[in-house]
Each structure stands twice: as structure tokens, then as C-alpha cells.
Amino acid sequence: MxxxxxxxxxxxxxxxxxxxxxxxxxxxxxxxxxxxxxxxxxxxxxxxxxxxxxxxxxxxxxxxxxxxxxxxxxxxxxxxxxxxxxxxxxxxxxxxxxxxxxxxxxxxxxxxxxxxxxxxxxxxxxxxxxxxxxxTSVQALTAAHAIPLNTLNAPVTISTGRRLQDHGWPEGVETLVVMLDGACAFQDLDGADYDIWWGAYLGMAEEILEAGPLAEAGPRIVARRAAARADHGWIMDTYLLRRRLP
The missing domain is CATH 3.40.1010.10 (Tetrapyrrole methylase, N-terminal domain)
Structure with a gap:
């Protein structure tokens, strides 16, 4: 065998x-x-x-x-x-x-x-x-940004760009890790309601990172992602979104 x-x-x-x-x-x-x-x-x-x-x-x-x-x-x-x-x-x-x-x-x-x-x-x-x-890229992402994956006593949801694009923000979720997102589906969210931590080529010499309020960091991520993909011919990236609670 x-x-x-x-x-x-x-x-x-x-x-x-x-x-x-x-x-x-x-x-x-x-x-x-x-x-x-x-x-x-x-x-x-x-x-x-x-x-x-x-x-x-x-x-x-x-x-x-x-x-x-x-x-x-x-x-x-x-x-x-x-x-x-x-x-x-x-x-x-x-x-x-x-x-x-x-x-x-x-x-x-x-x-x-x-x-x-x-x-x-x-x-x-x-x-x-x-x-x-x-x-995993999730571990590499949180380590690169020096952030915890979850907030205190709270769960985490891991999903895909396709689901975020098709179904929007999942109900009752505070922290969402998004993988396999070639379309930057976070652009459909209200940028004032979320913070984002993004990374591409995590752990590699080419690693690039962005973070901040989604309204500010989102356009930077879109631009840097497009440029990096053009330079390398491929890209692997992951991001974490955290909803701002009242």
C-alpha cells in the first residue's frame, strides 16, 4: 500500500x-x-x-x-x-x-x-x-500584526471572499477572517463600522501588510494588492475584519 x-x-x-x-x-x-x-x-x-x-x-x-x-x-x-x-x-x-x-x-x-x-x-x-x-496564514497574519485572533471570550468565524460578497457580513459575528478573496469583497461593507488587518505573501521576503479603519485602509489594500499581483503574477493574501461595537 x-x-x-x-x-x-x-x-x-x-x-x-x-x-x-x-x-x-x-x-x-x-x-x-x-x-x-x-x-x-x-x-x-x-x-x-x-x-x-x-x-x-x-x-x-x-x-x-x-x-x-x-x-x-x-x-x-x-x-x-x-x-x-x-x-x-x-x-x-x-x-x-x-x-x-x-x-x-x-x-x-x-x-x-x-x-x-x-x-x-x-x-x-x-x-x-x-x-x-x-x-496557517491565519496564524501568520495575527503574528505579523501582533494582534490576538479573538476578543475576550468571543468566537471567531473563518470564511471566504465569495461568501462575504454573496451574503454580506454574517449575523452575530464580531471577528471575521476572510480567505480566498480575489475580489476584495470588503469593499461592499460600510468602512466606518470595521477595522481590518491584511497581509499578503505572509512569512515570505515579499510580505506586505496594511491595517487600520476599513474606510482608510481598504483603498490602500486594493491598490497594493493589484500592484503586487502584477509584479509577481500571483498573490496569496488573508485579512481579518473586526466589527466596531457600540
């Missing part, structure tokens, strides 16, 4: 690797590295560099990520995309039949707004699955 390790590697900083992650990298026979197209080669390069920081004899098989079918409804589009990725993993592993311990490096943590676990569940036959926890 193949053992598949999904290794959380943090947000791009090699120092985010835990001792458990280093051991898992050292023990793997084969690494699958996604190639996400022109302009995003540095994401694959970072994964490769993290592996090489641990060992210099790694067997790496790169694979091209499929393109989502934008003609399909959102959920159907993602489900079909996951099926396609699972087929590509299967084909990539078949090129190295002697490799029994296969690993994928996952940005942040495999459990938080990442589909690697769902894709692994589509493999047939099912491998023995091992998950190594990693530092």
Missing part, C-alpha cells in the same frame, strides 16, 4: 517547517510538485527549495495543474477539477512504481481552506494517509 503524506509547510517561509514536517520530508520516496502555469513558477521553486533544505537526494515528479471549466456552476466546476487532479496524481505516481512513500507539500495547513485532503479521498485504491500540521 502506498503511504501518502500531506505535509503542511506554512506560508512560504522555510522556518515555518516543524520537526515533524522535516522528518516526513526526509522519509519520503517521491514528491509530487504542482506546476501552476506561467507566472507562478516561483511557487514550485519554493516547494523544491524547502525539500532541498532538508535533503539533496529527493525524487521529484512535477505535474501540470488542470484548468477549471468556467462554464460549469461553481460546485460542479470544483468537483470536476478535483477529479482531474486525482487522475493526474495517479498517473504521476505510476511513473515511479517503486516509490511507496509519496508526499505533497501543502501551503499552510492541509485542513484549512485547502482541497488536498478532498482530492486524496478520490484516489483509487486509497493510500494510507498521513497529515502533518502546518502554520
Amino acid at each position: 502506498i503511504e501518502l503524506s500531506l505535509i503542511g509547510i506554512g506560508t512560504g517561509n522555510p522556518d515555518h517547517l516543524t520537526g515533524e514536517a522535516r522528518r516526513a520530508i526526509a522519509q519520503a520516496d517521491l514528491f509530487l510538485i504542482p506546476q501552476k502555469g506561467e507566472g507562478k513558477s516561483d511557487l514550485a521553486d519554493l516547494r523544491t527549495q524547502i525539500i532541498e533544505d532538508v535533503r539533496n537526494d529527493a525524487l521529484v515528479v512535477p505535474f501540470d495543474m488542470p484548468v477549471r471549466d468556467e462554464a460549469l456552476p461553481y460546485i460542479d466546476r470544483v468537483e470536476a477539477w478535483h477529479d482531474a487532479i486525482a487522475d493526474i496524481w495517479t498517473a504521476a505516481m505510476a511513473t515511479q512504481p517503486e516509490a511507496r512513500r509519496v508526499a505533497l507539500l501543502v501551503w499552510g495547513d492541509p485542513s484549512l481552506y485547502d482541497s488536498t485532503l478532498r482530492i486524496a479521498g478520490r484516489l483509487n485504491p486509497q493510500p494510507r494517509l498521513t497529515v502533518v500540521a502546518g502554520i
Whole structure:
């Protein structure tokens, strides 16, 4: 039976690797590295560099990520995309039949707004699955701004830009962490009612941060985000919104 390790590697900083992650990298026979197209080669390069920081004899098989079918409804589009990725993993592993311990490096943590676990569940036959926890962008964001995630004795909601855009501010929520927001959905909120802490390329040399009342910081974030995406060809960012209470 193949053992598949999904290794959380943090947000791009090699120092985010835990001792458990280093051991898992050292023990793997084969690494699958996604190639996400022109302009995003540095994401694959970072994964490769993290592996090489641990060992210099790694067997790496790169694979091209499929393109989502934008003609399909959102959920159907993602489900079909996951099926396609699972087929590509299967084909990539078949090129190295002697490799029994296969690993994928996952940005942040495999459990938080990442589909690697769902894709692994589509493999047939099912491998023995091992998950190594990693530092999430949420932790990296609050550390970068030196703020607590929650207010005193209060809960936190983690959601997506799509849900914020489609449904607005969730009822009864004071602190909202937003991930996967390519449209800057915070622009639809009343800027006078919220504070925002935003970060992109968290933990990396390119890290950029903005914070303040949403009415003031929001336009700065939109401008800096657009400029950074143009410069790098990609962007990973996260933000925390906190509603101002009377």
C-alpha cells in the first residue's frame, strides 16, 4: 500500500517547517510538485527549495495543474477539477512504481481552506494517509500584526471572499477572517463600522501588510494588492475584519 503524506509547510517561509514536517520530508520516496502555469513558477521553486533544505537526494515528479471549466456552476466546476487532479496524481505516481512513500507539500495547513485532503479521498485504491500540521496564514497574519485572533471570550468565524460578497457580513459575528478573496469583497461593507488587518505573501521576503479603519485602509489594500499581483503574477493574501461595537 502506498503511504501518502500531506505535509503542511506554512506560508512560504522555510522556518515555518516543524520537526515533524522535516522528518516526513526526509522519509519520503517521491514528491509530487504542482506546476501552476506561467507566472507562478516561483511557487514550485519554493516547494523544491524547502525539500532541498532538508535533503539533496529527493525524487521529484512535477505535474501540470488542470484548468477549471468556467462554464460549469461553481460546485460542479470544483468537483470536476478535483477529479482531474486525482487522475493526474495517479498517473504521476505510476511513473515511479517503486516509490511507496509519496508526499505533497501543502501551503499552510492541509485542513484549512485547502482541497488536498478532498482530492486524496478520490484516489483509487486509497493510500494510507498521513497529515502533518502546518502554520496557517491565519496564524501568520495575527503574528505579523501582533494582534490576538479573538476578543475576550468571543468566537471567531473563518470564511471566504465569495461568501462575504454573496451574503454580506454574517449575523452575530464580531471577528471575521476572510480567505480566498480575489475580489476584495470588503469593499461592499460600510468602512466606518470595521477595522481590518491584511497581509499578503505572509512569512515570505515579499510580505506586505496594511491595517487600520476599513474606510482608510481598504483603498490602500486594493491598490497594493493589484500592484503586487502584477509584479509577481500571483498573490496569496488573508485579512481579518473586526466589527466596531457600540
